[in-house]
Amino acid sequence: xxxxxxxxxxxxxxxxxxxxxxxxxxxxxxxxxxxxxxxxxxxxxxxxxxxxxxxxxxxxxxxxxxxxxxxxxxxxxxxxxxxxxxxxxxxxxxxxxxxxxxxxxxxxxxxxxxxxxxxxxxxxxxxxxxxxxxxxxxxxxxxxxxxxxxxxxxxxxxxxxxxxxxxxxxxxxxxxxxxxxxxxxxxxxxxxxxxxxxxxxxxxxxxxxxxxxxxxxxxxxxxxxxxxxxxxxxxxxxxxxxxxxxxxxxxxxxxxxxxxxxxxxxxxxxxxxxxxxxxxxxxxxxxxxxx
Numbered sequence: 451x452x453x454x455x456x457x458x459x460x461x462x463x464x465x466x467x468x469x470x471x472x473x474x475x476x477x478x479x480x481x482x483x484x485x486x487x488x489x490x491x492x493x494x495x496x497x498x499x500x501x502x503x504x505x506x507x508x509x510x511x512x513x514x515x516x517x518x519x520x521x522x523x524x525x526x527x528x529x530x531x532x533x534x535x536x537x538x539x540x541x542x543x544x545x546x547x548x549x550x551x552x553x554x555x556x557x558x559x560x561x562x563x564x565x566x567x568x569x570x571x572x573x574x575x576x577x578x579x580x581x582x583x584x585x586x587x588x589x590x591x592x593x594x595x596x597x598x599x600x601x602x603x604x605x606x607x608x609x610x611x612x613x614x615x616x617x618x619x620x621x622x623x624x625x626x627x628x629x630x631x632x633x634x635x636x637x638x639x640x641x642x643x644x645x646x647x648x649x650x651x652x653x654x655x656x657x658x659x660x661x662x663x664x665x666x667x668x669x670x671x672x673x674x675x676x677x678x679x680x681x682x683x684x685x686x687x688x689x690x691x692x693x694x695x696x697x698x699x700x701x702x703x704x705x706x707x708x709x710x711x712x713x714x715x716x717x718x719x720x721x722x723x724x725x726x727x728x729x730x731x732x733x734x735x736x737x738x739x740x741x
Contacts, residue, residue: 468603477600486598486608487617488590494582496614498694502580505571506695507713512564513672514717515724519557520669529553530726535737547737548644552726555733561639568632575628583616584624594618610686613700623675631671638665 471477529551537547550558575581598619601608608617616624640646641661683691689702696713697706730739 464603465605468600469605472600472604472606480593481597481600484590484593484597486594486601486619487615488586488588488594488621490615491582491587493579494615495579497700498613498698499578499580500698501574501578503696503698505567505574508567509564509571510676510713511717511720512560512567513676515560515720516557516564517669517673518721518724519553519560522553523551523557524666526551526553531730531739531741533733533737533739550644552729552733552739555737556724556729558639558643561636565636568636572628584621584628586621586625591618591621595622607686610691612691612694627672627675631668631675634664635668635672638662638668 472481531552532549533552533555534549535547575584595618598608598617602619610617612620638661641656642658642665646658683695687702689704689707690700691706692710693699693701693703693706695706696709697703699705733739
């Protein structure tokens with residue numbers, strides 16, 4: 451309760467400061483010069499293709515399950531079951547496979563699907579030119595990001611037209627999420643997994659303690675990003691924004707909203723289904739489940 455009050459007070463202070471700033475003539479001139487977005491390259495595509503809509507859903511689906519299972523791994527003291535990999539399948543090692551909790555098995559499995567989905571996403575991103583929409587191509591993005599941040603903070607939000615071009619703050623945030631946070635989550639997760647060789651020379655420079663120190667804050671970043679992202683999507687023209695990402699059209703109707711609700715139901719169902727009674731038989735196909 452106290453934390454929530456502190457957040458509300460802090461947010462109110464930020465809004466008051468931002469409003470005071472944007473009332474100044476010099477800041478108003480700055481906002482006119484830098485409206486909050488930079489022009490895209492002439493070859494940049496317009497609109498959001500179907501493959502990106504599916505990638506958006508799959509990424510959200512996997513990341514929700516990754517966060518849930520990761521939290522269980524971090525907080526559960528007595529896991530409900532354990533799992534040990536079969537050493538006579540596709541993956542064979544000289545040493546005996548390590549026994550891990552069923553929660554960790556599920557976390558690593560979702561990590562693997564999320565990683566593969568990410569590779570597909572990156573390949574398609576550059577193959578279709580969609581990268582130009584989330585990769586900065588001009589230094590003008592810096593002052594425009596400051597401008598967009600001021601507009602958001604003052605509650606006089608920048609004009610949204612995500613079908614054509616994201617504002618500069620969105621571009622930098624999406625760039626950081628795709629090309630910084632996601633790779634950090636992957637390389638630290640791999641370092642902490644049993645698949646990492648325990649006697650590798652790189653371990654001297656990349657100890658598991660460092661990976662752990664990075665991995666959890668990255669998870670928190672994704673949680674904060676999801677909360678802010680969904681809030682702004684709903685608060686800045688929900689029907690149009692949801693049509694962009696789920697309906698494949700730049701229109702204001704309920705089609706994208708319906709698909710969004712259906713996707714939430716699928717994710718909620720997956721979270722509820724991710725229980726030992728259901729996970730154990732699946733994990734048993736790839737190893738031995740026990741107590």
